Amino acid sequence: MPDEPEKKDDVVKVNFDFRRELAEKIEGNLASFCYQCGACVGDCPATMYSDTFNPREIMLKVLYGLGDELLGEDSVMWECTNCYNCHERCPQEVKPVEVIISLKNMLADRGIYPDPVAKVIKTFEETGRTTPLSGAVDKQRERFGLPPLSVVPMDEISLLIEPAPPEGEDN
């Protein structure tokens, strides 16, 4: 059997399109300041309890532009507990959790979310709350002598969460 031809393309090529798209997100560009010290890892609960999650590795993949590895259907991003320990610890103010949330924004742009996440988002977009009102809620509030909950002006919320037009907002 002939030897496998020597691979010439195992050099990492930075996918700049991916990095540009990430940089468009709020605080999405912060990974650029990461010097891979690992200070974000020690107190990361997701790292402690998962064999696949590590914020330093995620930042490295961002630096390498490995968008395909980060943005698949099985993305590890949802393992993050949003505890903010990495944000607290990073000496470079990379805010790894914010980069991770920006990556989730990119996942969302591609229509990828776990069902429970999609469900809460839908409730918010329809009612302006993440836990909707109901007769049972009103009753409980009455029992404690609490004022009725104020109505969320959904016309305002809906306008606000519409994406900006591609040419930007007009003034």
Add this chain to the structure above:
Amino acid sequence: MKRYAFFPGCLIPTRHPAMEFAIRHTLPKLGIEIVDLEGTSCCPDPIYFKSKDKMSWLAVAARNLTLAEEQGLDIFTNCSGCTATLSETYHLLEDMSLREKVNQRLKRIGREYKGTSKIRHIVTLLRDVAGYDAIRESVVRPLDGLKVAIHYGCHLLKPSRIMQVDDPNDPSVMERLVEALGAVPVRHRNWYLCCGKACQREDIPSNMMHDLLGAVQEEEADILGLICPTCFGQFDHGQMKVSKQFGEDFHTPPIYYFQLLAFAQGVPYDKLGLERQRFKPECLRQFETAAAAASSSETE
């Protein structure tokens, strides 16, 4: 009376009205007037909606802050998640180019964010506005010897540069607040661990909660004092789930701090909605009978 705009969020007013009742009952006794805001929405939550689109998240959060700005008041929150969203929004919108972008969105609804209302987590109102002494003086039913394990949760403390509540490596506010009621705070060995609620891979939060509950139980505390409604769910409903799943008997009843404060200020146990909890802090009843006995011997 110092006046503050109240941002109740979603979780407490809909799922835990008893917590809101306790807040509305206790703050005025400590010289803090609650001003309700009309038309607030979800903060929006820093886990789910923020994952979809940070820009929309920021715009809706900024809208909520404009409601307090219109009243010329600082705003206080009773949920660590709301505090995270609103404090971060305040912080991010100190960047004028981002503020400009957000204000372009707000223009769609005729609003403008100005950055004139500060955000305060409710515990900082107790500590910095009311003060521990005033809390101590408001207590009619001292919780002498009650052992209260403390769990801070994550967003109250971190990121500390933005939240500005306490030292994330060695906080003290919850301990001092518990002491002011006459109780004894204890810190469990996993106090730094997250409750895991936001994580979307099921085994991770279960294992985390298992280790958390084990550490709490080791302290043999009477109750677990909490300040975050999300942690509360994990320690109440979640404590039952994890006990079953791991075949263990975890059983420390959690309580939201303001319900404990209201109880110490004299609200009857049965008025606090505690019977709705999976794990009920029945141990508090002893203080009701003790206080009743003390007051009847005084009047004799």
